[in-house]
Amino acid sequence: MYTDICSKIGIQYPIFQGAMTFVTDKNLVAAVSNAGGLGIFAPGDDSSKGDAAWLREEIRALRKMTDKPFGVNLAMRSSKIASFVDVICEENVRIITSGGGDPTEHIAKLKEAGVLVCPVVPDAKTALRMEKLGADMVVCSGMEGGGFVGTVSTMVSLPQVTAAVKIPVIAAGGIYDGRGMAAAIAMGASGVQMGTRFMLSTDCTIPENVKTAMLAAKSKEAVAVDAMFRRGPHLRCLKTQIVTDLQNYENGNDAQSAVYMERFAAARDEQLLRDGKVDEALLPMGEVAGAITELRSAKEIIDSMMEEYKAAVSTMPQF
Numbered sequence: 535m536y537t538d539i540c541s542k543i544g545i546q547y548p549i550f551q552g553a554m555t556f557v558t559d560k561n562l563v564a565a566v567s568n569a570g571g572l573g574i575f576a577p578g579d580d581s582s583k584g585d586a587a588w589l590r591e592e593i594r595a596l597r598k599m600t601d602k603p604f605g606v607n608l609a610m611r612s613s614k615i616a617s618f619v620d621v622i623c624e625e626n627v628r629i630i631t632s633g634g635g636d637p638t639e640h641i642a643k644l645k646e647a648g649v650l651v652c653p654v655v656p657d658a659k660t661a662l663r664m665e666k667l668g669a670d671m672v673v674c675s676g677m678e679g680g681g682f683v684g685t686v687s688t689m690v691s692l693p694q695v696t697a698a699v700k701i702p703v704i705a706a707g708g709i710y711d712g713r714g715m716a717a718a719i720a721m722g723a724s725g726v727q728m729g730t731r732f733m734l735s736t737d738c739t740i741p742e743n744v745k746t747a748m749l750a751a752k753s754k755e756a757v758a759v760d761a762m763f764r765r766g767p768h769l770r771c772l773k774t775q776i777v778t779d780l781q782n783y784e785n786g787n788d789a790q791s792a793v794y795m796e797r798f799a800a801a802r803d804e805q806l807l808r809d810g811k812v813d814e815a816l817l818p819m820g821e822v823a824g825a826i827t828e829l830r831s832a833k834e835i836i837d838s839m840m841e842e843y844k845a846a847v848s849t850m851p852q853f
């Protein structure tokens with residue numbers, strides 16, 4: 535199955551591995567790109583320690599691990615954004631996705647350098663605005679997904695976005711197999727982006743005890759924490775002790791907001807995640823975790839998705 539985004543990017547299958555701060559290191563990115571999908575590196579936002587020199591090294595190291603295209607995710611509100619954009623242009627990265635903020639002021643520079651620009655959008659209005667600004671494609675991200683999310687589901691926002699814009703749309707949030715991909719394509723998408731499914735893979739380097747906790751979780755345990763004390767956006771993550779603590783604050787009064795923000799920021803910590811501190815770290819995860827029961831390699835995930843997609847399409851009832 536070869537779609538318009540495959541030829542634009544130079545990938546075999548229309549499957550993106552969603553960028554995941556603290557999670558998508560070069561091992562996972564290279565594994566996905568080598569398997570024919572698009573691996574996307576996540577340098578993260580101000581909660582990540584890496585600077586522009588580190589990003590350049592990671593991109594160069596990735597080039598030694600795969601000769602296939604890969605992407606980099608840009609957290610637009612990061613204080614490092616200008617220097618990251620420079621590195622991406624200088625290193626000829628094929629494509630960027632943008633998260634956490636508005637990419638408007640960087641689009642022209644990226645396009646001039648030949649970088650494909652793919653903002654992540656929650657709705658048709660934002661998708662249209664990005665198309666007018668010159669975006670090459672957009673990821674439409676629904677609230678079922680892991681990480682920072684909006685409030686509308688993929689099932690509802692995706693057909694609105696594909697109806698609104700002419701550029702290709704990639705569906706994200708709540709997709710973990712070929713049946714989900716078939717549904718997204720039926721709604722006009724040109725491909726899919728998955729985060730949680732690739733996080734729960736043997737190529738992902740997060741600790742095994744974190745993966746085990748996520749594999750055991752039910753969909754209803756992927757809960758949205760209010761990242762700014764009732765002022766949104768929300769961070770969907772595994773319901774652990776820190777999440778319960780934060781939710782107790784959310785139900786409290788405004789005087790608690792400073793303590794809340796402090797606890798939230800402290801729990802979004804790479805070291806806590808890498809040390810496998812399940813009850814102390816915020817562990818972003820989508821609702822699909824409840825449907826995933828085993829770790830697979832990135833290649834197995836992509837190959838089985840393509841088989842499931844074909845089966846879903848060929849057995850679809852004709853009316």
Ligand SMILES: Cc1cc2nc3c(=O)[nH]c(=O)nc-3n(C[C@H](O)[C@H](O)[C@H](O)COP(=O)(O)O)c2cc1C
Pocket residue numbers: 551552553554555557576578607631632633634654675678679680681682706707708709727728729730731733817818819820821822
């Ligand atoms: C652990 C984790 C971290 C994430 N970090 C980012 C990020 O840094 N930037 C971004 O644009 N999206 C981020 N996301 C969202 C993913 O790229 C992807 O769109 C989302 O996981 C799709 O939903 P799914 O989890 O149902 O597959 C993150 C998701 C997870 C699970």
